[in-house]
Amino acid sequence: MLKALAAAGLVILFSSAAAFCQEDAPRPEIPDAAEIRQVAAKAVDGFIRPGYRNFLAAAGTLTEEMDRLCSAPSPEALARAKNALTAAGNRWGRIEIVRTGPAIEDNRFERILFYPDRKSIGLKQVQALLARPDESVTAPGGLSGKSVALQGFGALEFVLAGTGSEVLAQDAQSFRCRYGKAVAGNLEDIAAELTALWDAPNGIQQSWKEPGPDNPLFRNEQEAMTALLGILVHAAEMVRDQRIETFYRSGDKRSFPKQAIFWRSGNTWTMIEANLEGLQDLVGSSGMVALLPDDQRSIISSVQFVLKSMLRITRDMNPDVEAAVSDEAQRQKLDFLLVNGRDLISRLNDQYGGAIGLTSGFSFSDGD
Amino acid sequence: MAWRSDLIDRRSFMKAAGIGFAAVLSPRSLMALERSDAVYASGFRAPDGSFGIATVSERGEIIDRTALPARSHGMAFSPSAGRLVAFARRPGTFAMATDPFGKAAPVIISAPEGRHFYGHGAFSPDGRLLYASENDFDGNRGMIGVYDAVERFDRIGEFDAQGIGTHDMAVSDDGSMLVVANGGIETHPDFGRTKLNLDRMEPSLVLLDARDGSVIQRHSLPTSLRQLSTRHIAVGDAGQVWFACQWEGARNVSPPLVGHLARGSDIRFVALPEETTSGLANYVGAIAVNRQEGVVGLTSPKGGMAVNLDSRTGAVLGTEKIRDAAGVAPAAHGMAVSAYDGRFNDTRSAVAWDQHIIRLG
Numbered sequence: 001m002l003k004a005l006a007a008a009g010l011v012i013l014f015s016s017a018a019a020f021c022q023e024d025a026p027r028p029e030i031p032d033a034a035e036i037r038q039v040a041a042k043a044v045d046g047f048i049r050p051g052y053r054n055f056l057a058a059a060g061t062l063t064e065e066m067d068r069l070c071s072a073p074s075p076e077a078l079a080r081a082k083n084a085l086t087a088a089g090n091r092w093g094r095i096e097i098v099r100t101g102p103a104i105e106d107n108r109f110e111r112i113l114f115y116p117d118r119k120s121i122g123l124k125q126v127q128a129l130l131a132r133p134d135e136s137v138t139a140p141g142g143l144s145g146k147s148v149a150l151q152g153f154g155a156l157e158f159v160l161a162g163t164g165s166e167v168l169a170q171d172a173q174s175f176r177c178r179y180g181k182a183v184a185g186n187l188e189d190i191a192a193e194l195t196a197l198w199d200a201p202n203g204i205q206q207s208w209k210e211p212g213p214d215n216p217l218f219r220n221e222q223e224a225m226t227a228l229l230g231i232l233v234h235a236a237e238m239v240r241d242q243r244i245e246t247f248y249r250s251g252d253k254r255s256f257p258k259q260a261i262f263w264r265s266g267n268t269w270t271m272i273e274a275n276l277e278g279l280q281d282l283v284g285s286s287g288m289v290a291l292l293p294d295d296q297r298s299i300i301s302s303v304q305f306v307l308k309s310m311l312r313i314t315r316d317m318n319p320d321v322e323a324a325v326s327d328e329a330q331r332q333k334l335d336f337l338l339v340n341g342r343d344l345i346s347r348l349n350d351q352y353g354g355a356i357g358l359t360s361g362f363s364f365s366d367g368d
Numbered sequence: 369m370a371w372r373s374d375l376i377d378r379r380s381f382m383k384a385a386g387i388g389f390a391a392v393l394s395p396r397s398l399m400a401l402e403r404s405d406a407v408y409a410s411g412f413r414a415p416d417g418s419f420g421i422a423t424v425s426e427r428g429e430i431i432d433r434t435a436l437p438a439r440s441h442g443m444a445f446s447p448s449a450g451r452l453v454a455f456a457r458r459p460g461t462f463a464m465a466t467d468p469f470g471k472a473a474p475v476i477i478s479a480p481e482g483r484h485f486y487g488h489g490a491f492s493p494d495g496r497l498l499y500a501s502e503n504d505f506d507g508n509r510g511m512i513g514v515y516d517a518v519e520r521f522d523r524i525g526e527f528d529a530q531g532i533g534t535h536d537m538a539v540s541d542d543g544s545m546l547v548v549a550n551g552g553i554e555t556h557p558d559f560g561r562t563k564l565n566l567d568r569m570e571p572s573l574v575l576l577d578a579r580d581g582s583v584i585q586r587h588s589l590p591t592s593l594r595q596l597s598t599r600h601i602a603v604g605d606a607g608q609v610w611f612a613c614q615w616e617g618a619r620n621v622s623p624p625l626v627g628h629l630a631r632g633s634d635i636r637f638v639a640l641p642e643e644t645t646s647g648l649a650n651y652v653g654a655i656a657v658n659r660q661e662g663v664v665g666l667t668s669p670k671g672g673m674a675v676n677l678d679s680r681t682g683a684v685l686g687t688e689k690i691r692d693a694a695g696v697a698p699a700a701h702g703m704a705v706s707a708y709d710g711r712f713n714d715t716r717s718a719v720a721w722d723q724h725i726i727r728l729g
Contacts, residue, residue: 105567116558119506216618219649223619237560246558346417359692360708360720364413366561367614367653367669368441368457368487368535368599368723 031291036221046285051095056191058091066181093274097235122149240341255325266319400429411440411722428712441487449495510534527581612652638682658698665703695725
């Protein structure tokens with residue numbers, strides 16, 4: 001009886017929804033739930049978990065190289081430590097596109113990478129620490145309670161490549177080196193936490209793989225699919241809007257090469273390349289193309305084509321960002337990346353989102 | 369305390385608009401306007417990806433469109449000043465003041481350095497001041513910007529919103545108080561729309577003295593509800609302010625999603641039936657009150673549902689599954705509801721309607 005009354009009330013309370021008069025287009029089919037589960041499982045087991053494990057391994061190598069550098073300093077040891085930083089940055093760059101779950105809890109993301117840092121807060125804190133050494137940061141676990149700006153890649157980059165870093169090749173067990181080793185160890189600790197949280201069989205991986213009414217993340221498969229697409233869209237936006245436009249904008253606008261990520265160590269393009277490789281890997285390994293109707297599967301091949309083009313240009317960029325933004329040929333490549341970055345966002349957001357039932361695209365549908 | 373009603377009927381709208389406005393409409397638009405009991409405005413995205421704001425008849429037919437430089441979110445309307453303001457979606461830095469009657473040129477309002485708009489605002493009852501919710505992003509605090517709405521919308525002051533992640537806001541009927549919903553979520557334009565503090569949110573609802581921004585009441589949520597983002601506000605009768613929430617915590621719990629408060633009294637949540645909370649997917653995207661009929665309307669794009677409540681008892685009067693349900697506003701009878709897919713009451717247009725609707729007349 002109550003239901004009947006409520007239904008009768010709706011005739012008055014809501015305007016009739018039955019009389020849509022024009023411009024009515026057929027709606028896309030929502031992908032099959034079982035297929036979405038397969039895609040989510042592949043994303044977790046084929047990309048996310050291996051991504052954190054690879055980051056953990058690279059952070060471990062970085063810690064070892066920092067230890068060797070501190071014990072037996074030499075130009076070669078310094079070079080090996082810098083290479084280990086580049087490798088760990090690359091591994092993080094591939095998995096940092098997952099800005100959801102444990103990575104954004106407990107300040108882990110900011111602890112790993114405090115960027116962008118327009119006001120150079122991190123730089124000032126690291127410089128101050130090096131000028132007035134505080135041994136508590138080099139004690140086991142001593143760094144984890146300090147400012148996030150002192151804990152991650154940005155701090156270690158300055159230690160290894162910033163002003164005064166040449167001392168690392170000469171002085172054994174200098175404070176600068178031991179602080180750098182502590183940062184590397186801190187990165188390894190956080191990587192271990194992330195790996196363990198994603199590897200726990202009943203933890204977040206289960207939430208991604210088994211949506212349902214009792215699931216703390218996703219009540220149904222479509223929510224999981226939307227979250228996966230969100231990772232891709234936000235990552236594409238990050239590459240274009242935060243990693244490139246932070247220092248370069250098209251036209252006559254002023255450039256800020258020293259706002260580029262890791263410009264000191266020449267790793268700006270290492271990171272952007274890693275982000276794009278991460279996107280490429282996630283799109284491929286998740287098998288998300290399987291959720292599209294046959295006649296729309298070219299959306300994914302187009303996405304892969306754009307990613308491939310962007311990667312080709314990225315690998316051709318001058319690691320000296322200041323020189324790059326001053327060179328007309330390099331600026332044209334930067335413009336290419338911005339244009340194609342926008343295209344990539346649109347293909348993921350609008351085309352793929354529309355094809356899986358988000359009729360107005362992913363970003364438009366994320367409420368507010 | 370009394371609360372302001374923006375509702376004027378279509379005849380009043382036409383009278384305010386004048387002959388000149390009607391003269392520039394297409395015959396189809398004019399017919400839509402003439403047979404409508406109400407006129408609304410809503411932001412939209414066109415098929416070519418451009419953005420704008422449209423006036424819409426009660427049937428959902430588009431009457432007129434104004435282009436916007438980027439995507440908008442909420443709106444403020446002043447019947448006395450005849451001005452409609454569309455605010456950029458966060459972290460946008462523009463708002464556009466238009467004259468829906470076409471008499472005055474649009475004015476672009478820019479957020480000051482170090483601020484962006486959060487997407488909502490409201491006029492003072494006399495239409496002389498515009499208040500806007502803003503983010504002081506380096507200070508990580510919500511602000512209420514105060515603008516001179518008489519001519520050029522110069523920014524003449526600001527109040528501390530007494531919280532972070534400020535979103536919707538309203539003004540009391542007598543203009544003496546501002547009601548502010550601080551969603552509690554930290555964002556920074558350097559990180560786009562990423563929510564930076566979901567594990568340590570600080571939602572709150574605040575009543576401010578409109579004269580100087582001093583705090584009249586501030587309501588934090590209990591620890592168990594710290595992930596309940598208090599985001600949207602609709603003013604009802606007798607000083608009652610309704611608020612709607614978005615839950616950022618675990619999906620397998622059923623948090624309260626709607627409640628009300630008033631000056632001198634604590635916040636009170638409405639206990640929705642389990643299936644209603646579930647149907648709304650723990651997420652209310654918009655709220656409106658039809659004062660004449662005593663109805664509170666809620667919409668959820670995530671749940672694909674619209675819900676009507678009795679404003680006196682909070683009882684559910686009805687629910688309807690509406691995929692991509694976006695905006696809600698009081699209609700001549702019940703509620704007008706829009707959707708991302710272009711539906712607006714009886715009509716589907718080739719646009720994606722944005723999250724909010726405002727009634728103009």
